[in-house]
Amino acid sequence: MRALSAFLTGGLFGLGLLVSGMTDTLKVQGWLDVFGDWDPTLAFVMGGAILPMVLAWRIAARRRVSVLGDAMPGPARRGIGGDLVLGSVLFGAGWALAGLCPGPALAVLGFGGMGGVGFLVAMCGGMVLAKPLRSRGSALPKGSQMDIRHLTPDYAVSPQITPEDMATLKGLGFTTVIDNRPDGEIPAEWSAEVMAEAAAAQGLAFVVNPIRPGDFSDAVLAAQGAAIAGGGKVFAYCASGNRSSCAWAMSAPGPLSTEERIAIPARFGYNLEGLRARIAALRG
Amino acid sequence: MQADWLWGLAGGLMIGTAGALYLLIHGRIMGASGILGGLVDGTERQNRLERLAFLAGLVLAPLLLAGAWGAQTNLTGNWALILGGGLLVGFGTRLANGCTSGHGVCGISRLSWRGIVATLFYILAGGVTMALLRHALGWL
Structure with a gap:
């Protein structure tokens, strides 16, 4: 049940990426090309995605647990550190180089050819390299959703x-x-x-x-x-x-x-x- | 194409609905870099099956429909850009603890300052990189 629900949710996410154009690297690069022939499509993607999420957060605030009985995520972490800024800058630069961010990198795996596979392998490599630098953030260990x-x-x-x-x-x-x-x-x-x-x-x-x-x-x-x-x-x-x-x-x-x-x-x-x-x- | 923004909006609504379902059914934030990263670097041992199932759906659904949809990735053939981009995206999203879906969609929608700041910086850095590569250096 849990796995099936996650599978279907992942599938919907993937189809959304496909339909929206996020899996088309030229479209993404066109969005980032603010000083050239700017393509505003991604603003509509972002806006469209944020709408249902605003509603979901409102519902989540009134529920203590999810449908499957999991604890809801705690309040958003606070504190804007160097890791957040530096990591986001590096991510943005890499996003521009190939036109893929993590979600679409997975979504194109099946039809993106060897280049798509290469990007995903390099991305996983980068994730492993970042492991020793990841900040612990809160007093609770990563992954813990306890809200004491x-x-x-x-x-x-x-x-x-x-x-x-x-x-x-x-x-x-x-x-x-x-x-x-x-x-x-x-x-x-x-x-x-x-x-x-x-x-x-x-x-x-x-x-x-x-x-x-x-x-x-x-x-x-x-x-x-x-x-x-x-x-x-x-x-x-x-x-x-x-x-x-x-x-x-x-x-x-x-x-x-x-x-x-x-x-x-x-x-x-x-x-x-x-x-x-x-x-x-x-x-x- | 004229209808691009409409497809963008429709796809965006699907992405947001997926995020909403993941939050309300599983109690988790739908962040692609977090779901993949926790598996890749072995730091998150909870909910492995759930994460794998999510990733399987994310890969399989576009695989099945990309042909019918006529989807093109238009990915560059330049391996330096592909591998360099992949490394930077993987490293950066884990350091910043989120990417377009986690910080962008899920963070901004709950007015999280970290999500908003991260999104500003990655779009800014992406814009500057694109300007350098495409217009100053003429590489893209």
Whole structure:
């Protein structure tokens, strides 16, 4: 399913490149030839491509996870460094030389002849050469999409994480990881068993406390509360972080008021208003 | 051709729709250099199958339809330009962490400053290179 969807999406991207003229190197070079016989077609390609993406980002902002259950990309990275500028200048120069950028370089592989193959091989070579220079950017390792939301200094929630994220959590000082997602709603590669193994490999305590949406039973809350009261830095995840936040609000020991237990998750977009009476009854 | 801009717009909408699907279904940013680069330099071990499937679609769909479409790459026969261009594009996009699709389409559409700055610089550098090669040196 995942591979098929990616295959079809890649195919649509390739056809778009073909239809738009991006696979015609003369057209691309004509667009870059600002001081000569300028061809504005690529401006329409760019504009046309940006329109659906603007809409998609708006939808993405309202969803915590993708259709397939992946965490949405975190906020755009900030900081404009020398790498970004120098890399873009080199890329632009290379783009002009042959008229191909990475997407079209792949799209023409099937019909671009030996020149197209040669370009792709050289491009992959350039990518390997750049590997030692690539900046790490954020505190999270490349490829990690974790979006860690600290409700308190010692309790954080996030959407679904991957087994590889356990090392990062360990590095950030967490000692306990709580899985609040029933296995029925996650792909097998992220099942509680797999995640528990990955946590154990990092020396992290792993608590399986599955919560079906809306089902905050006394047993669930007791287990969440016990894990939090156990001490150390606790990290809890579910599909969006919402259930992990609700369970925290109703079970975390300590002096926080009902108001605070609702207001803190609200900062991260979790709406706990519907649980006000229950939070007050349990923790008020 | 008169209709070039219309085809450009239509193709652009298809590219953007692909990017939108990749974001909403897979939760990932559709950047060609990132998807390929992570596989080529071995830095990203997650979602390998998904990346390979995406690249397979990207290569196969144009392969199947290029004939019917009458597509021409008009690629130069000058190997120095081909290999030099390839090296610079591969190296530069990885250093800058994105190319036309990632920084350009996906970055600008979320008003990312990094995407906007990268796009300005690669178009500027492309324009200057083209002016030098085609008009000052007469190589192209």
